[in-house]
Amino acid sequence: MFARIPARAVARAIPSRTLAATSVKAFATSAVSKDISATSKKDRIKVNFPGALDSHFSQKLEIRERMEPIDTFRVMDTDGKVLDPSLEPDVTEEFAIKIYKDMLTLNNVDLILYEAQRQGRISFYMTNAGEEAYIGSAAALDPEDEIFGQYREAGTLLYRGFTLDQFMNQCYSNDLDLGKGRQMPVHFGCKALHFQTISSPLATQLPQASGAAYAIKRSGRKNCVMCYFGEGAASEGDFHAALNIAATTSCPVIFFCRNNGFAISTPANEQYKGDGIASRGVGYGMHTIRVDGNDVWAVYKATQEARKIAVEQHKPVLIEAMTYRVGHHSTSDDSSAYRSKKEVEDWKRHDNPIVRMRKWLENKGWWDETKESSHKSFARSQVLKSFAAAEKRKKPPVSEMFNDVYDKLTPNLIEQKKELEELIKKYPDHYDTSNYAPEK
Amino acid sequence: MSIATLRTSYLAASLASVSRSMLKQQVPIKSQYAATNSPPPPEGFMPGVANSKFIRNTHHEALRNPELAGVANGETKKMNTFQAINDAMSIALATDDTACVFGEDVAFGGVFRCTMGLAEMFGRDRVFNTPLSEQGIAGFGIGMAAMGSTAIAEIQFADYIFPAFDQLVNEAAKYRYRSGGEFDVGGLCIRTPCGAVGHGGHYHSQSPEAYFAHTPGLKVVIPRSPIQAKGLLLASVRDRNPVIFMEPKILYRAAVEMVPVGDYELPLGKAEILTQGKDLTVVGWGAQLYVLENAIQLAQKKMPGLSVELIDLRSILPWDVETVCNSVNKTGRLLIAHEAPKTQGFAAEIATTVMERCFLRLEAPIQRLCSYDTPFPLIFEKFHVPDMIRCAEGIERAMKF
Ligand SMILES: Cc1ncc(C[n+]2csc(CCOP(=O)(O)OP(=O)(O)O)c2C)c(N)n1
Numbered sequence: 001m002f003a004r005i006p007a008r009a010v011a012r013a014i015p016s017r018t019l020a021a022t023s024v025k026a027f028a029t030s031a032v033s034k035d036i037s038a039t040s041k042k043d044r045i046k047v048n049f050p051g052a053l054d055s056h057f058s059q060k061l062e063i064r065e066r067m068e069p070i071d072t073f074r075v076m077d078t079d080g081k082v083l084d085p086s087l088e089p090d091v092t093e094e095f096a097i098k099i100y101k102d103m104l105t106l107n108n109v110d111l112i113l114y115e116a117q118r119q120g121r122i123s124f125y126m127t128n129a130g131e132e133a134y135i136g137s138a139a140a141l142d143p144e145d146e147i148f149g150q151y152r153e154a155g156t157l158l159y160r161g162f163t164l165d166q167f168m169n170q171c172y173s174n175d176l177d178l179g180k181g182r183q184m185p186v187h188f189g190c191k192a193l194h195f196q197t198i199s200s201p202l203a204t205q206l207p208q209a210s211g212a213a214y215a216i217k218r219s220g221r222k223n224c225v226m227c228y229f230g231e232g233a234a235s236e237g238d239f240h241a242a243l244n245i246a247a248t249t250s251c252p253v254i255f256f257c258r259n260n261g262f263a264i265s266t267p268a269n270e271q272y273k274g275d276g277i278a279s280r281g282v283g284y285g286m287h288t289i290r291v292d293g294n295d296v297w298a299v300y301k302a303t304q305e306a307r308k309i310a311v312e313q314h315k316p317v318l319i320e321a322m323t324y325r326v327g328h329h330s331t332s333d334d335s336s337a338y339r340s341k342k343e344v345e346d347w348k349r350h351d352n353p354i355v356r357m358r359k360w361l362e363n364k365g366w367w368d369e370t371k372e373s374s375h376k377s378f379a380r381s382q383v384l385k386s387f388a389a390a391e392k393r394k395k396p397p398v399s400e401m402f403n404d405v406y407d408k409l410t411p412n413l414i415e416q417k418k419e420l421e422e423l424i425k426k427y428p429d430h431y432d433t434s435n436y437a438p439e440k
Numbered sequence: 441m442s443i444a445t446l447r448t449s450y451l452a453a454s455l456a457s458v459s460r461s462m463l464k465q466q467v468p469i470k471s472q473y474a475a476t477n478s479p480p481p482p483e484g485f486m487p488g489v490a491n492s493k494f495i496r497n498t499h500h501e502a503l504r505n506p507e508l509a510g511v512a513n514g515e516t517k518k519m520n521t522f523q524a525i526n527d528a529m530s531i532a533l534a535t536d537d538t539a540c541v542f543g544e545d546v547a548f549g550g551v552f553r554c555t556m557g558l559a560e561m562f563g564r565d566r567v568f569n570t571p572l573s574e575q576g577i578a579g580f581g582i583g584m585a586a587m588g589s590t591a592i593a594e595i596q597f598a599d600y601i602f603p604a605f606d607q608l609v610n611e612a613a614k615y616r617y618r619s620g621g622e623f624d625v626g627g628l629c630i631r632t633p634c635g636a637v638g639h640g641g642h643y644h645s646q647s648p649e650a651y652f653a654h655t656p657g658l659k660v661v662i663p664r665s666p667i668q669a670k671g672l673l674l675a676s677v678r679d680r681n682p683v684i685f686m687e688p689k690i691l692y693r694a695a696v697e698m699v700p701v702g703d704y705e706l707p708l709g710k711a712e713i714l715t716q717g718k719d720l721t722v723v724g725w726g727a728q729l730y731v732l733e734n735a736i737q738l739a740q741k742k743m744p745g746l747s748v749e750l751i752d753l754r755s756i757l758p759w760d761v762e763t764v765c766n767s768v769n770k771t772g773r774l775l776i777a778h779e780a781p782k783t784q785g786f787a788a789e790i791a792t793t794v795m796e797r798c799f800l801r802l803e804a805p806i807q808r809l810c811s812y813d814t815p816f817p818l819i820f821e822k823f824h825v826p827d828m829i830r831c832a833e834g835i836e837r838a839m840k841f
């Protein structure tokens with residue numbers, strides 16, 4: 001190819017200004033030959049290939065391995081000090097404290113449910129430890145912006161008002177669980193709070209978020225979609241499909257990557273070779289931001305700006321929030337098998353999003369030790385109260401197994417439901433339903 | 441509170457133990473898992489397996505199997521299913537320089553410990569983590585196999601094999617056929633854990649064998665025990681066709697046998713008759729066989745003298761029509777059980793073939809005992825799957841028709 005169409009020849013044939021003023025028509029009609037020095041910058045000639053209209057011809061064979069790494073936006077240092085006075089968050093005391101309290105409460109929910117799983121009281125759990133600052137992203141959204149999550153974003157639901165009872169009911173698969181006990185713990189969902197139900201298969205939510213954003217745009221609502229995912233999930237084909245389709249169809253969606261350094265045991269440096277996930281956003285022609293994911297105010301600010309672009313310009317934005325997964329992947333995982341305890345301890349000590357926010361609040365004079373311990377014990381007692389209440393409740397009625405497969409029961413399901421009812425009647429000891437709520 | 445204590449209090453041991461004791465004091469334990477007072481293992485419990493007649497507990501019992509004639513004079517070693525699978529991969533790697541093992545999290549041993557120690561033993565260029573992409577893993581394996589190498593790829597859960605569906609169904613399965621035999625990907629073997637574990641819900645429980653059984657060009661294998669897993673996996677790796685090897689994850693720890701340490705293969709496409717019988721043929725595979733074993737015992741209590749022929753199908757595709765039909769021609773009755781939902785499950789295929797071939801010999805409608813036609817429901821699992829009672833009822837229906 002190189003040999004057949006030398007860039008030089010094309011350059012000579014097409015005067016740059018005609019092309020810059022541009023159109024295929026110009027290309028077709030004018031072919032005034034002019035000798036152009038391809039080395040001088042202003043005379044560089046743009047290509048006319050439909051696949052990359054911003055490119056210029058060049059006689060320098062460029063083999064590019066990387067772009068300049070994208071900087072990581074930060075508002076506070078690890079001591080909660082605002083680094084540039086112009087970035088001082090313009091927020092009320094009430095707003096800031098709500099964010100902080102939710103971070104603390106989330107941490108308490110995590111501690112108690114993690115422990116509950118260790119005691120065999122619930123079957124599974126995933127903590128948010130180390131990543132609590134993503135709550136800043138929830139704070140920057142409109143309550144009616146639609147959320148598509150991965151699974152480690154319970155804090156966004158907490159921020160929106162999902163109650164502790166609702167969290168506990170889901171984790172206990174009891175009769176008050178909105179998901180009717182059908183999915184594993186942490187697969188929350190709530191229509192009233194615009195939070196689509198979590199699904200375990202990774203990255204599937206990403207193209208769905210693009211489609212949802214497209215529908216919102218067409219409806220004329222001034223809202224966007226927020227889509228969370230991990231840096232591991234970003235290796236799935238669905239990630240690439242989602243970004244590209246969002247960019248080409250101009251979807252008001254924010255793709256929020258929690259880059260916590262691990263996908264179960266696989267470290268980020270085995271997950272990809274490029275400049276994180278952010279570099280890919282640029283590749284798809286999207287607005288892209290990389291942010292310190294342990295800095296609530298940076299996350300807040302980045303999301304605010306992203307939301308503006310999404311809602312006002314109908315364009316997708318990629319945010320990569322850099323953080324560290326302090327907890328094990330889940331209760332099925334023991335991370336000491338693939339990373340040192342010291343590494344984890346160091347992260348906990350040196351860069352803790354909760355501590356950072358607390359120090360910022362204390363510097364403002366909005367928080368102190370008394371408030372800290374009183375909120376902690378309040379949160380813990382509230383969590384334990386909800387926990388105990390959820391544990392006492394029965395599971396949903398057994399017939400709920402058959403509902404919602406379709407909008408209405410189909411003939412095969414009607415038959416199978418009847419078969420099960422008869423079996424339960426015939427073998428009450430074997431099919432013990434005492435732990436399930438009575439049929440309505 | 442000083443900054444130092446503030447820092448360490450975060451998720452620190454002190455706080456964890458506070459919540460531990462608070463939990464126990466303030467909220468006394470009362471729940472489904474609490475009987476053990478410890479979390480359920482990721483792969484669940486299947487306590488009955490240890491007492492199964494089909495588990496080869498001793499060296500002698502293990503080697504009595506004529507299919508193991510090649511290693512009859514060798515040693516055996518106590519292994520559970522994940523260890524036997526690990527052993528098979530270790531032999532595959534040692535006997536074939538082109539072989540590689542890869543997938544999500546395999547380098548540290550895999551989430552079910554099947555690849556433990558292999559990276560250390562064979563090097564990170566042969567046993568490695570891939571990025572998190574099932575279509576990537578499958579396609580990568582196809583490419584390796586197309587070059588004549590051996591690719592042993594792991595899909596972390598069978599529930600997550602669907603992003604790879606296109607690569608497996610449209611590519612791996614048709615590679616030889618579409619090239620007129622110019623190319624093939626016989627060196628590809630995809631391992632994936634499947635099946636119910638007691639607490640897996642929608643996406644850690646499925647048994648998707650029927651989707652792949654609908655694809656000419658693929659082979660599908662499901663082992664029932666450590667000895668079987670090792671021999672069938674070695675055969676699957678070496679078979680000159682792409683094989684999907686589905687491992688019932690509940691058996692990873694629950695099933696323990698004396699496994700020959702040598703290199704042996706068990707035949708693909710060949711069922712195994714576990715018990716001979718004359719009144720009823722029962723067909724199953726994987727963990728369901730242990731449920732069937734109990735169901736048969738239960739039915740025999742109600743129907744003394746009932747003689748059941750239990751067949752482990754082992755290979756779903758191609759499946760051993762001959763062994764199953766010979767058996768049904770003898771017994772005149774057939775029951776098939778599997779964990780996947782009933783509609784369009786693999787039992788449908790078996791039932792149809794048997795109906796075609798043994799119509800005049802059938803003395804009762806063929807019984808299909810399968811999960812109900814719903815997604816796999818976490819809290820209703822015990823009502824969803826074809827358990828001992830349901831299978832025993834099916835046996836009774838077949839016998840009393
Ligand atoms: C399609 C698919 N493949 C594999 C898995 C198993 N799995 C669950 S979480 C996980 C790691 C995800 O890592 P990341 O996206 O970085 O999120 P994080 O857990 O770090 O928050 C894997 C491999 C899955 N759920 N879905």
Ligand SMILES: [Mg+2]
Pocket residue numbers: 230231232258259260261262263264
């Ligand atoms: Mg991650």
